[in-house]
Amino acid sequence: MNWNFSPRILIQGIDQDCAQEYLQQFDGHRKDIVAGITDQNLDFTFDGIPVFSLITDAFTEGAATPNASEKEMTTSLIFSHPYLVLNAVYEAITAQIKQIVIYSESVPPLDLFKIYQKAKLKDVKILGTSQGGILIPEEYYCGLNYGNIFQKGNIAMINYADQIIAVTIAQYLQKFDLGFSKVINVGNNLLSQIDWDLWLKMLDEDKNTEVILINLGEISTKETKNLATSIEKISKPVITYLLDKNHLKSKINNNKAKVISDQIFNNLYTANSSELIKEYLQNSKGIITEDYQAISELLISQ
Incomplete structure (x- = not known):
């Protein structure tokens, strides 16, 4: 099992400060971001990236798809609040995303255990946590x-x-x-x-x-x-x-x-x-x- 370097990336927790700081560095590569999912700020917007409350909303609006296409999401990059990371991972796995990079730090230990257990069951690759x-x-x-x-x-x-x-x-x-x-x-x-x-x-x-x-x-x-x-x-x-x-x-x-x-x-x-x-x-x-x-x-x- 290898890493898919196709640049079709979903950002979860896009309304977090660390996500915005990260995105500001890569103006030329924002085209690689299929969509952003917020943690809590329903009115959040980010220039050039379609933003939604749920991954299913991104599907509904046509910004992304779980199937093979130019909008397929290959990877989820998670900046979510530590206590929301577990839910974010579960949502990504349910959306059939097979690669998850977790930047978030201080994820509760029990949540980490559940994440790795779920990823192994669903054959999902995890990179991170803590600045993955x-x-x-x-x-x-x-x-x-x-x-x-x-x-x-x-x-x-x-x-x-x-x-x-x-x-x-x-x-x-x-x-x-x-x-x-x-x-x-x-x-x-x-x-x-x-x-x-x-x-x-x-x-x-x-x-x-x-x-x-x-x-x-x-x-x-x-x-x-x-x-x-x-x-x-x-x-x-x-x-x-x-x-x-x-x-x-x-x-x-x-x-x-x-x-x-x-x-x-x-x-x-x-x-x-x-x-x-x-x-x-x-x-x-x-x-x-x-x-x-x-x-x-x-x-x-x-």
Whole structure:
């Protein structure tokens, strides 16, 4: 099962501030948005995007369709309030949408459990929660902020942390003219269930990807073991960067990048947990580094 990069995206929770901030960044790609669904503001409008209260209303008005056509919805991107995410996911699944990206943060744990249970039952792919997003530079944008910062190249990046980490690293790698084939933000929620096999297999088979960079913030033992197992199944080189707040800050000289890196603190683990993660991953193939400056050298050498 692979990801469908057809740009036919539904926005749920379009009246949330984070959704509006996201959409303001991508004027040229609003044509990729089939429709928007509001959480509560029935009078909400957004320039160039038809807005409705329910997905069924979008069907009725002809803005979208669950069937194969130029208006088919391939993906739902959810910005809804945390307590409304479960209902939003259920509505999207009922509408036969097979890919769901959840940007919303702080989704209740029991709701998360129900989401993954329902998605597995209905064979629906979930990316996120907590700032989930995916992009192909200059081609496809779904949930990742500051998409213009990611220049094209042959590096695929999986980011298990705040999106701002991926942005900071992309800015740093621009100094070495290094760009990306695909960028996947799997979120930063310890309760999220990551389909490492899906993402790594997709990147391993991607003709535009030569090396895979994985950024790891705080991650559970179970997910670390799953990641190590998935890395063993692929053939392309993998570099894993274990985030270290103080080292990362000290190595970024660009003022804007430093402002961004100042927001890293809450998503990093202690030295002890870092050692445990290294212990699990060192038994798999691939390179592990905690040195921010080493990332560019390692990527270039592959």
